[in-house]
Amino acid sequence: MSLVALIRMIRSTGRIAEPAPAPPEGLPGRPAALAGSVQVRHVDAGSCNGCEVEIGGAFGPVYDAERYGARLVASPRHADVVLVTGVVTHNMSEPLRRTVEATPEPRLVLAVGDCARGCGVFAGAYGAAGKVGDFVDVDLEVPGCPPEPAVIVDALRRVTGR
Amino acid sequence: MTLVQAGLLAQVAATCLALAAAAVVGPRHRARFAGAAIVASGIAGAVTGALALAGGRGSVTLPVSLPFDPVVLAPDRLGGFFMIVAGAVGAVAALYGIGYVQGAAASRTSWSAMAIFVLALQLVPAADDAVSFLLLWELMAVSSTVLLLADHARRAAVRSAALWYAVMTHLSFLLLLLGFAVLAAAGGGTGFGSMARVSSVSTAASAAFVLLILGFASKAGIVPLHVWLPRAHPEAPSHVSALMSAAMVKMGVYGALLVSVRLMPGGPVWWGLLLIALGGVSAVYGILQASVATDLKRMLAYSTSENVGLMFLALGTGLLLRSYGIGGPADAAIAACLLLVAGHAAFKTTLFLGAGSILHATGERDLDRLGGLTARMPVTSMAFGIGALGAAALPVTSGFVAEWALLQSLIHGANTQNRLVSVVMPIAVTVVALTAGLALLAFVKAYGIAFLARPRGEGAATAHESGRAMRVAMLTAAASVIALGLAPGPLLTAAGAAAGLPRVGPVGWWGIDLSGIGALLDPLALTTMAAAVLVPVLLVSVRLARRLPRRRVALPWGGGGVRLSPRMQYTATSYAEPLSRVFDDALRPERDVLVTHSAESRYLVERVQFRQYLDDIVETTVYRPGIALMDRIGLAARRLQNGSIHRYLGYSFFALVAILIVVSL
């Protein structure tokens, strides 16, 4: 697309982000250090990618989770929250544990989706080793198959407090 | 008996003591006694040089066997400067050698050769006539060849390196002989005094200039006469490498200064341009090869070639600007050349001694097999790190001050109406900037791969710190790099006195002032400012460290994978790979990829082997064809040698007839 066409598209589109809903109440026992700024590292422990699409939508222009202080990062060393999706397969159980261990304190683990909570359609399959809570301590669960972006954003807002 | 005379005789006496110790003392204590005597000789040389630099005069005549004239030693200020450099490096290298040598390098031959080498290095700048100069030069060459051959029984590469070195050094000797002969014929005498009377614009002077500069350039390691450097310096024992790289190549620079500042000042414009061209090519080529080298000592050897290129560039700039009468920047350029000489001697000694320490502890020279040494060898790590900072010209080290002075002289030298100068100076600035950038990469690679992260091989994993003599020597050299960087004022005064430069001097605490171009630098003030800026950062860090201490974890983050190994780390080859792609045409690496398929199926791979060869292009495109040509000529000439006595008698008869005809003409 040419430069002029791109500028025209930006101007005609304007703002895509929907107005922010009312802030939810904070997670009890959330660390005070994480108020207003939360870096999120996502781990796919064997999901069907349905939750990933919804997370992509949550950080996209319509829901824009970044405006509440949450940002996706590449390394768990930079992260405060580890967002885990999917049933934990045999091959991913150890990398999941290592990823959470590599995250500095204070840290939280969010299990997103029914599979991560152990009650999804793949629970008990031969490739699944268990739910996320069996391997690492989970601080917040986000139900749904897949959970809507608004619900995911809500969960993150409970951590940032914005 | 003046002080200088006493100093010169003291050096000779200490060397004789060292020779006696090397011959007489048994192997257990030989290193200590011979080494200590050589240290004394080095210190005596440095002191004598300082006296000569301060203006002391004295002449010593050493009788030598016929048919040579006696060796006349009478150092002037310039010679004194280089005597200090040679003496200091000799003393530090000998001290290091006491702890380092083992096996063949600790034999009587090696210690005797070392004693003679250090003496010759110190006396070459003190020679006052061409014959003495050449005698001492040859002594230097022969003793260094003997030292280089120390390990020849164990490694074949040593023999090949020594052959290349011997041939190139004698080629340079031949060129020097011819050059001095031309000058002596024109001046009517072999003393430097009578040579200085030759007019610099005559053809004899130009011919002599070219011959002498080529000869000195070969010794200094200037491209394209540098091919012995990357072969010889790595194969020599490390304290000898330090001597060769930090002191011996400086004799080439001393020769260039001798020719252009003392013997034939005021030459035509093309002299300066020749030096700038040689220096510029050498600087870029040297650092490019250093950036992609994986053998630690070969990298340091190419870095020497780069620095000598910068010294020739500085000298050439000084000559060029002087021939156009632009005095201030010319003085600054020649001062920069001398600052580079001293600065390079300091950091190159540190680097080679550190490399020797690594070799001694791990048995490895290949960077791809090192790693994690900073925890196991902290003193070596600190010394090598300081040397690497100096080589990369980062504040506040000797290399930084020297490169700053060079850039200032180039930038201010171009403020002129002269068209040639205003084209050459920006090109020179580009060359210096490019070499500075590549030097950064080369030394970050060397320090980072060798010392940081985890060991990539068995030798590095079982390394231990070096002995006391080696540590003291390394720390002395590293301290000199920092000292010359923090307090360059006295060094600049010495450089100004050595080359007769009126418009350079100290300023402030120990800063330097190039008043001819209005540029000054006080590194101590810069360091104070840096410390002031550092204070709030450190305060915050320390306060936080108490509240949130650092927690140790077992694994680095590698994607959470379960098969982390140190072999996944970047190696020196991979570090330089983007650069070797960018400069593909100039480096022409050869790559071999060998894929072994699995026995069952051609679609599965069992093993992949990657090999990269980076040869010196000058060697492969110029020297090898040249050597092949010589071989072919030799083979063709063998047809003259058919074994028939009749033919040989015929040759002698015709040769006699030809000489009689020529003589009668």
Added chain:
Amino acid sequence: MNTRALVLAAVQVIVMAVLSPLLVGLMRQVRARMEGRAGAGVLQPARDLRKLFAKEPLRAEGTSWVMSVGPVVLVASSALVCVLVPLVGTITFPLVPDDLFVMVSVLLLGTVALALVGLDAGSAFGGMGSSRHMTIAALVEPTVLVSVYALSIPVGSSSLSAIVHGRLVHPSSVVAPVSLLALVALFVAVVAETGRMPVDNPSTHLELTMIHEAMVLESSGRDLAWLELGSWLRLGALLGLVGSLLAPWGIASSVTPLSLLIGVLALVAKLVVLGSALAAGEVFLAKLRLFRVPELLAGSFVLAFLAVTASYLVVQA
């Protein structure tokens, strides 16, 4: 003279320490708004920094003291660059020249510290980022030195304050073609050195495309905070340098409260304009393939070299 320079230096460091996170926040906000998002606000990087200081730093087995000393060296060198570059005023210390080569060397000290942190991480990503970062730094250095050299020719001095002051006194030199060529080259060099688009994407998650981010993957807590702050200070100082050279008006020549205030406001305005332009560029440009970056840098070098030769021809004509 010394106290005036000291006051100016302190003002510059403190102002930049406050402004750099705001600059990065502004750039992210501009990018967000152009993409139709609401954005986190200009203060978000400051919040991120505060949170990072409250997190514990981790040190893995096999890493060394470089992981803790490197970030501090980066921040200190970036702060020292803020002192040396004429951002708010052009008064220098008598014995510390804010000379071109001194400034570049201090900047490169920070570059080297960052590269060593990347190598010490002991992972393939860290080494990769470090190698690419140093290759780009090596290729950028000629452009930076030659372009500022080109700007120093009309003034006759390589001191940055003298160059800016000269451009302030002779406004015609600001719009001279030589000056514009050199400034374009310098801008490209600044983009490459600070790791912005199109040379490097600061918000990428793909490790194999990272240059700057790959070096900091192993750092956490206050180490990461210093690394981020150091990088932001470098960005702010270099953009401020380009702004001072491009539009020297507003720079203080004396240390009165009014002139300092005007200088700070002018600096804010220049950073806002340049930062927004960079951020807008990030929306319109795609990242260059790594092996095309040397071509970009070579092109910028040619511009800088043309600027130098052209300025000599102009002087002689």
